[in-house]
Amino acid sequence: MKRTILSFAAGIALFGLLTATAWAGVPTDTVKEGVDKVISILQDPKYKGAKAISGEQLDRLRAAIRQFFDFDELTARAVGRPWLKFTPQQQKDLSASFQELLEKTYISKFEGYNGEKFDYQKEMAQGNLAFVQSQVQANDGKLLAVNFRLIQKDGHWLIYDVIGEGISIMEIYRSQFAQELQNGTPDSLIGKVRDRVADIAAGRAPADDKAVLNDAAKQSATAKQ
Template sequence: MRTVADGFFDWRELSRRAAAEGWAKFSPKQQDDFVTAFSELLQKTYIRKLEKYNNEKVTYLKEQIEADKAFINTQVTMKDKAIPINYIMIKHDKWMVYDVVVEGVSLVKNYRTQFAKILSREAPDALIQRIKDKIKSLDEGKNVDDVAG
């Protein structure tokens, strides 16, 4: 599943946007470590949830392209519930997803809030370690809510 996700997600862009102003505090090595850890965390949390889907209907509602950005609106219908899932993409060599908005909640903005809180009082290495700790907890089968907690 990771290989498939790597082909669609721009993990560096997603990570940079989630870190927001804090990105400048990271050294190039810390940026690389952060992208690696954060992408692994996202895959262990969100991509695993996608694996549970079974023949749900995905409807492509709208596509809007503005220069090097694209907004793709979809709807996933599960039983009697329709869930809006929107993808925000950026074009480098090819179109890649850098944000997913589920029922109005942006993945990037959700993590941006958590990361800003942590980076306001801790160094980038501490944030990277927190993410690695969350990954370890997930690997041990523990339920993990957020990075800041």
């Protein structure tokens, strides 16, 4: 249940579907700015009646979210200390592949948005880091805790982690990255993330954050044969 909530929250956060009922402070204003841009794309009459988000609309949404979500920061923190041993090119390659994986994993949740509201409860900032607490009011009236971690870079606040009902995107991927790096290398991790992206794109693996790397998906496929 918690993982389902996180998937939903991450999907709408990564793709900007946040309808704020209240906000305070620059970090939360950053989220609202992304909201306005994304909602304007979603409400563009030219896409009315489309069965799925794709093509030009998807490209515009991706461009919008990259303005306020820091995928490089999320990647570095998900890898942890081993990140310092990555070459600059390895860091660039993993960040790019991980960003694509996140988009493919959570995009299906984006299509499931049904008017849920975000109510911002509290904002805490210290130095270049901020933490925004919020609640999501589901259509059945339930309140779900969804929090955001932000970092300030070059005078701009950017989201780098989403926490849904106590489950963090960063922590989900950190454990799986650590497992691969324990016996593998930065290049093997990059390769597995890329393989996972390719498998999702080809329909060989589900867009599910329970299995970031291909091993779990392949085991499941083998068991069904």
